[in-house]
Amino acid sequence: MEIKIMRNVLDRNQDKASENRQLLEQNQVVMFNFISSPGAGKTSFLELLCENLAREFNIGIIEGDAYTYRDAQRLVKYNLPVVQINTEGGCHLDSNSISRALAEFDLNKLDVVLIENVGNLICPTAFDLGENYCIALISITEGDDKPAKYPMLFRKADIIILNKIDLIEYTNFEINRFKADLHKLAVNVPFFEISCTQQTGIQDLIN
Amino acid sequence: MEIKIMRNVLDRNQDKASENRQLLEQNQVVMFNFISSPGAGKTSFLELLCENLAREFNIGIIEGDAYTYRDAQRLVKYNLPVVQINTEGGCHLDSNSISRALAEFDLNKLDVVLIENVGNLICPTAFDLGENYCIALISITEGDDKPAKYPMLFRKADIIILNKIDLIEYTNFEINRFKADLHKLAVNVPFFEISCTQQTGIQDLIN
Secondary structure (H helix, E strand, C coil): CHHHHHHHHHHHHHHHHHHHHHHHHHCCCEEEEEEECCCCCHHHHHHHHHHHHCCCCCEEEEEEECCCCHHHHHHHHHCCCEEEEECCCCCCCCHHHHHHHHCCCCHHHCCEEEEECCCCCCHHHHCCCCCCEEEEEEEHHHCCCHHHHCHHHHHHCCEEEEECHHHHHHCCCCHHHHHHHHHHCCCCCCEEECECCCCECHHHHHC | CHHHHHHHHHHHHHHHHHHHHHHHHHCCCEEEEEEECCCCCHHHHHHHHHHHHCCCCCEEEEEEECCCCHHHHHHHHHCCCEEEEECCCCCCCCHHHHHHHHCCCCHHHCCEEEEECCCCCCHHHHCCCCCCEEEEEEEHHHCCCHHHHCHHHHHHCCEEEEECHHHHHHCCCCHHHHHHHHHHCCCCCCEEECECCCCECHHHHHC
16 A cells, blocks of 8 residues: 555656656756755755856756755855745655745746755655756765665766765775776766865866 | 555554564663764764674674665674665665564574664654664764754754764864754753764763
8 A cells, every 4th residue: 555655656746747847848947956965065066056157047946955944045145046945854855846946936037947955865866856957966975885875866867976075085985986886887977076165176067 | 645644654663663672671682773874984883883892792783775785794794693674775764674673683692783774864763663772873074054954863862973073174064053953952962973984982982
């Protein structure tokens, strides 16, 4: 019974995700879904994207958080439209909440929507939000075993970003091991090494 | 309907958790449930516990993982009984899987069971496993906003451990901010700062 209910939930999610994708296409908006562990640097990365891209593109941001409004508050300074989704303990965003968030924007005036999902490597990977690109953001300090341990995320990702590269010398992270595990999953998508605090690798990624 | 199903799931989980707790009490075994983000250092911390406590106590380990057996493999060297629970993409352990794992041990011969939950700060907090103590393990590199963003975990925790303290100088983590947020949640449990790689703070914690 639980499996059936879960299938219904995912089917309904998929329908709404398709609607979102269609709505974005009609308005020529591209949407990105950022998934990472708690504290891997999603908000810091979004800050850098806003700083570097806000002159060229009209950006809207959807902030997913289990409880607080802190991440949204960090982005207010860019004077861009930000919609906060508070899941009240829920472990992922779904396409229905994104649909309501998109309705808050004037999509005619946007080029890009960036979604910061709830910090979690598992549940968000099961819920299509209607995004055009899913971005997996992993930080060096989490260890190089993440592709093996969370294959669903890496199979779903269109771009993989390795953040906190400045800390690699203080850890036992080996990029070759990380890449070998991606290879085992047959994952072959653009891969970037960056540091949000040191602002390295950002320009490459943006180009 | 989904809410009702979820309540049934949690009620059944609670019943089985109580059974687990009773079984452990009958056998004078104390069980710990470790919850953290992916890559915060749960397995490294368990390795140190095994090294430091295995002469004094008979330890059994339950390893929860979404897919691989890697963490269990890391613990094989201690020659302790290890049971692996593979959730096949599931985002938390439940009391039923723990009940089956406990049946694999000779509980008469154990003093302590250590459970490594799936790396996730949200879903595992909703599922009582029958443990006696829940331990929240947070790493410095995740940022000092975790108590505000994941209050359920910190309210559930009987002990809070801050790992990777050796990396604090390379981050903007402020322990006072972390503690102030705990204070706002009225959380007042033992708190330890450690580094598994540098082996600092471990002896204090073990004592």
